[in-house]
Amino acid sequence: MNTTRRGFLKTGTGAVVASVLGFDVHDAYAQAKELKIARTTETRSTCPYCSVSCGVIIHTIGDNAKNVTAQVVYVEGDPDHPINRGTLCPKGSSLMQDILNDRRLLKPQVRRPGSDHWEDIGWGQAFDEIARHIKKTRDESFITTDSQGRTVNRVETIAWNGGCTDTNELNYLVVKTMRSLGVTYLENQARV
């Protein structure tokens, strides 16, 4: 028989153990249970939902180990953050459901012209085809000079719609890449 306290408590049901010992061990059993965040890695992040930008702490288990994928077990407000001081609103409190959700998109897919269904597509092929689309559309419609003969170097057939939870750094890549292509229809959530 396992002689550690935990091992002892786990060997049988409370009733069996109680009959052996003569007292109820449920309270002790409850004490031995560990906080689910006792062994987690804490990562500081920011809630994506509104512009208060509350500090959040994301608790994950299983990282730093070989061949183990980190998994989120808990998300809470960051008590150090001066603005929210550890509090979160209902949206922030449910952030775990935003991260861990069986509706998350997991693989790239394509809908072919005229088709009625999604097909899986590999990343490499997706990048190839998308790049081909961009080049074809751009080359077919690139405007070097306008009707008054002035240099404009722009493309009016490709548009970009950016989001509002995209990081600043991604947005800079967007500005760089889209402007280098000559795209003028460059917009994001800030407009709306």
Added chain:
Amino acid sequence: MTNGWIDIKNTDMMLIMGGNPAENHPCGFKWPIKAKRQRNAKMIVVDPRFTRTAAVADLFVQIRAGSDIAFLGGLIHYALENQRIAKDYLVNYTNAAFVIKEGFKLPEDGLYSGFDPATQVYDKSSWNYEETGGAGSKAAANGPPMLPANVAYDTALENPRCVYQLLKKQYSRYTPEMVERVTGVPKDQFLKTADLFTSIRKDGNTKQVGTIIYAVGWTQHTFGSQIIRTAAMLQLLLGNVGRAGGGVNALRGHSNIQGATDIAGIFDNLPGYLKVPTPADTDFSAWMKRITPTSSKPKEWDSWNYWSNTPKFAVSLMKSMYGDAANKDNDWAFAYLPKVDREYSWVHIWDDMYQGKVKGLIAFGMNGVAIGPNSQKNIDALKKADWLVVCEIYPDETSGFWQSPGITPEELKNIQTEVYRLPGAGFAEKDGTIVNSARWLQWKWTALAPPGDAKVDQEILARIFLKVRELYQKEGGKFPDPILKLSWNYTDPNNPSLSEIAKDLNGRAVADVMDPATQQVIKAGQQLPGFGFLRDDGSTSSGNWLWCGSWTEAGPLMQRRGTDDPSGQGIYPNWAWSWPMNRRVMYNRASCDPSGKPWDAERRQVWWNEAQKKWVGNDVPDFKADSAPKDHMGPFIMNPEGIGRLFVPLAGMADGPFPEHYEPFESPIANPLHPQQSTNPVVKKYTSDMDKYGTPA
């Protein structure tokens, strides 16, 4: 926000309109509540609905949706009538004393001077200051009208064409009776509100402070900018801008909408609010000449006119985007920038796609079909597009438009749009910075990898771009230069590290740079300490001048987690980094009287230190540090005049230098102020078959 979230706790009076922070910004709302509890601050809520915010207000007033300008104009009228204004602030820090030139007409009939009914656009040359005797700036023969270098002014505020008198005349029509007619707010309730809100300036009181808080209830109108303008004018009249617990405070909607605005992923701006070049800008210097303001002010005053440094920002941006491929010899790669001379904004994208002009759309984290005013129009638009690329973390209506209800199998076969749906990363799966409403850049760390085969957005975009570049390298094509020469020196080009990009955004010295004032040398390759070091000679690079100072040689300041707040005002100078230069309350020089002494000693933010001959304080001064009060430099350093604008001259606003109440486009009534010009005369109207307008029954 001009101020910040925590700063709201310093206020004595809150006006919350066009927003419902109790429900939409709950964790930020603890600060207005704190102001109520600790300072006995009063909260006024003006809203068409009795919201949860209204439920904790001291005064709730129910207003007809869309009549906010009438209400605020009524408050301005009340403040002026009862002299509940900050007189010294008004005369010295705003353009109240500036004289407007002859020929300007107020819109008693709904139209300002200069309206052309044929084009539905104003000729704004009469919306300008009067030039004073002496050397003035002359506009180029066929150039646009310019502000005069020397402005005529009357500090007694008596000249009938001074802004103060015109302001009085403009809002003389916004009597309590008219406010009741237009807004539906009973006269006595309106007067109660006006009395309460302006009570902070009763009998010459300058200690107390009021704030105005708003959100998309104000912005989502055809005259949204003008509503906010009216609030700003009211705050200037009351001397609340620049003060702790004051300001004009937008509660933005999403976690990085502020960052998205700053970095300008929008058609008419480049990062840091630089204006895009037009086809009429024949070269880089023509572009700079057009977008760089020259100072315009009373001769005896001083104006820093900080936008006069525009060429330094623009050249540094081109160096950041194109590296050595942007240099003096090729006009800083000016040819690589697309020239913009019409509207390409969000609504236009969908309308032009509906007309078959836009062939391909890339949407990263934006669900256009769901948020447009007419989802069906957007769906029908996508049916005509050649291709659509969506990067999302959940299935959305945009990528699934071809599965929307009402599409028959027959029709589906004819929808030729090729749709790619790429799984991206959620907030927890990528690092990088986002900017909150209070202008704080905050870094977040990656907690875990994206699930399944999903990739981080920067990798997806990088790989697409590099593939496009590869195709142009192999096959040539139309004007490939900007694509081939775009700087992409990341350690992992397929998945650029956001830290490396953040350092680009801050900027670095390309060649050794010396600051003449301090003799400090920044060596080539080093991160720049701030935008004061940017140069227009190609020796510096910076992706966004406004964020210069966020990642210096000391490290990433936006990752700081200092929980100390020595002044107790909620400044938290060592938590993250706010733009500009970690100043937490903008225009804070205006928190002091003209002699440099704080209006309220208890909430001192910055002040003039005569011994050190500079501005010092609990907050970083948003001002030229060594400009003595006697030199009368204006606190609003980003305006060419250096002052806060009650009157916005020339092309600042499309529909008028003062806000005027116009009915919303789909209003059931005619405008009581001028029924013959009920709505905003310059609003663009869309005319496709899918653009349906409501009409009164």
